[in-house]
C-alpha cells in the first residue's frame with residue numbers, strides 16, 4: 001500500500017483519532033488546529049480525553065515520525081485533507097457549517113493539484129455539493145470532495161477506528177472514491193462505495209436509529225415500572241431476538257445525550273422539514289427524550305415533598321459511563337433542573353473532576369454525606385459495587401432514583417431505601433430457590 005500525505009484539519013476528539021489512525025495505517029500525517037494549546041498538547045504526546053489505547057498509539061506514531069501536529073501546514077504539500085471540525089447545531093437544529101467552510105478554505109490552500117477534501121465531520125446531505133461549489137469559486141475546481149462518515153463511539157474511539165462495523169465512502173467519481181477507500185486498506189471491514197448524498201445521510205440515519213431505540217427502551221421501561229414487570233428480563237428477551245441483537249440500544253436511562261445523538265436527530269428533522277417532509281417517528285423520539293429529565297425531577301419532587309433546600313447526590317455526570325465528556329449530559333441537565341427548584345446538587349463521577357454549576361466533592365462518600373436522595377445516572381461497575389447499607393448510613397434519607405437500572409433494587413429496598421422501581425415477589429424456582 002502506498003503511503004499518502006494527509007492533512008487533518010481540526011484535531012479535537014474525532015480529528016485526533018483520525019490523525020493517529022491514519023498514521024498507523026502507514027500514511028504520512030500532519031494535524032492542524034486553530035486551538036494552539038491542543039496542537040501543543042498532542043505534539044507532546046498528551047491526550048486530555050479518556051480514550052483507552054489512544055495515548056499509546058499517539059505516542060508511538062509521533063516517535064516513528066509518521067505523525068506531527070503543527071499550528072499550520074505548508075501550501076501544496078498534501079494529497080488529502082480530512083475535515084474534522086465541529087458542525088454544532090444552530091437554535092433551529094440546522095448544523096452550523098461555518099467551521100467546515102473555513103476548514104475547506106484552508107484545504108484549498110494546502111492541497112496539491114487534483115487533491116481530495118475528505119469530510120469526516122457529520123454534515124447534512126448536500127454539503128459536499130456546496131463545498132465543491134465553494135472550492136470552484138476559490139479557483140480550485142481541480143479538487144474533489146469525498147464523504148467518509150465517522151461512526152466511532154466516545155470512550156471506545158481507538159477500538160472503533162481500528163475495527164469499525166463498516167466504512168462508507170461517498171464520492172461523485174469512481175477514481176477519487178477508490179483513492180480514498182485505499183487509504184483505509186489496512187482495516188478489515190466491509191466498505192460501502194456510494195454517491196456522496198447517500199454517505200452523508202447514512203451517518204444521520206445511523207444516529208437517528210440508535211436514538212429511536214433508546215427512546216423506545218425508555219418508554220418500555222416506564223411501562224414495565226407501572227406494571228411491576230422486570231425491565232432487565234424484558235430487555236434481555238428482546239436482545240435474544242437475532243433481528244434485534246445483543247448490542248441493541250435498549251438501555252433505559254435519563255435519555256440520550258452527548259455531542260452527537262441530540263444534535264444529529266435535530267439536524268435530520270431540520271433537513272427533512274426543509275424538503276417539506278415531517279419525520280413523525282423521529283419527532284416522537286426527540287420528544288420522549290426531552291421529557292426524561294422532567295419526569296425524573298417530578299418523581300424526586302414528589303418523593304421528597306418538594307425540592308427546595310434538599311440535598312441530592314447524582315452519581316455519573318458525563319453523558320454516558322466510560323467517558324469524561326460532559327457535552328449534552330442528561331445527568332447535568334437533571335442537576336440543573338433540580339438546582340433551579342432550589343435543591344443543592346452534589347455530583348460524583350470517577351472520570352470527571354468538575355462540572356459546571358454542580359459541586360463535585362471528589363469522593364463518593366463525600367457526595368453522599370447528608371444527602372436526602374440519590375440519583376443513579378450511570379449503569380457502571382462502580383455504582384453496582386456501592387453497598388446500600390453504607391450509603392444508608394451516610395445519607396440523611398433513604399431515597400434513590402435509579403434511571404438506568406444500575407443497582408440491585410431488592411438489596412437497596414432491604415437496606416431501607418424507597419426506590420423508583422415497583423418490586424414484585426421473587427419467583428420461586430422448582431428447587432425452592434428464588435429467581
Ligand SMILES: NC(=O)c1ccc[n+]([C@@H]2O[C@H](COP(=O)([O-])OP(=O)(O)OC[C@H]3O[C@@H](n4cnc5c(N)ncnc54)[C@H](O)[C@@H]3O)[C@@H](O)[C@H]2O)c1
Pocket residue numbers: 009010011012013014015032033034035038084085086087088099102103106120121122123150151152153154259260
Ligand atoms: N465526538 C464524537 O464521538 C463524534 C463521532 C463521530 C462524528 N463526530 C463528528 O465529528 C465532528 C467533530 O466533532 P468533535 O467531537 O471532534 O469536535 P471537537 O470540538 O472536539 O473538535 C473540533 C476541532 O476543530 C478545531 N477547529 C475548528 N475550526 C477549525 C479550523 N478552521 N481549522 C482548524 N481547526 C479548527 C477546534 O479547535 C477543535 O479542536 C462533528 O461534526 C461531529 O458530529 C463526532
Ligand SMILES: O=c1ccn([C@@H]2O[C@H](COP(=O)(O)OP(=O)(O)O[C@H]3O[C@H](CO)[C@@H](O)[C@H](O)[C@H]3O)[C@@H](O)[C@H]2O)c(=O)[nH]1
Pocket residue numbers: 122150151152153154155207210214248249250251252253254255256257258259260261264319320321
Ligand atoms: O442503550 C443505550 C445506549 C446509549 N444510551 C445513551 O445514548 C447516548 C449516546 O451513547 P453512545 O452512542 O454510546 O455515544 P456516542 O459516543 O455519542 O456515539 C454515538 O454518536 C457518535 C457520533 O456521531 C457516533 O459516531 C456513534 O456511532 C454513536 O453511537 C448516551 O447518552 C448514552 O447514555 C442509552 O441511553 N441507552
